[in-house]
Amino acid sequence: MEKIVFIEDETTLQKMLGAALKEAGYSVITASDGETGLAAVRAEKPDLVLLDLILPKMDGFTVLGEIKKDEATAHTPVIVLTNLESAEDVGRVVALGATTYLVKANYDLPDIVLKIKEILGK
Template identity: 45%
Template sequence: MKKRILIIEDEKVLRETLEDYLREDGFDVKIAMDGEIGMNLIKEEEFDLIVLDIILPKKDGFKILEEVKEDEKRKNIPVIILTNLESVEDIQKAFERGVTNYLVKSDHSLIEVSEKIKKILKI
């Protein structure tokens, strides 16, 4: 059975490129272009991992991360933050809220993101 990944990302090119790349790598991928749609999908469906941007329309990534980690049914879903924010404060805030991994977009290729996902999912 394919592992299901939800990508919550508002940058269209990155969202679609990452989606295509992960599908080619054998994952079942769903996408959301804003935080509200993403949170609705999290509540309605089952995912093995979430890739989450912080700066999103309607609901930011920190709020989504908090809601996921406060939900008994979903709190163990690994969450990777993939963002442009690279301040120590943002990184610390994410780990305090239970993020599994924090990746700065400009520092990681799609191959590296996919490898991190596989490592977390033990593939």
């Protein structure tokens, strides 16, 4: 079973997408802040990371940078899932090595699951 670490501080969104992913057959580990999320990525070595940008303790940009800096996790695809959409934010995330950038409010839940399936080649 493929493993996904989902870092999102909004509990409602975390619960909803987490449930949809479990239903789609993935093993999901959730984290509500950047520090815990990064620790989970390092410990679990997931197949994919879903990352919000505005997070307590450590923001998503830093988490992404740390994931890509570490040889053990650098190859892990990271989907940035946020409601920020300014040119600066997108540019920073792309430069840091994110696989793709999705604006949460623009997608229905099944569409996000579909994108994840595409990236994991399922």
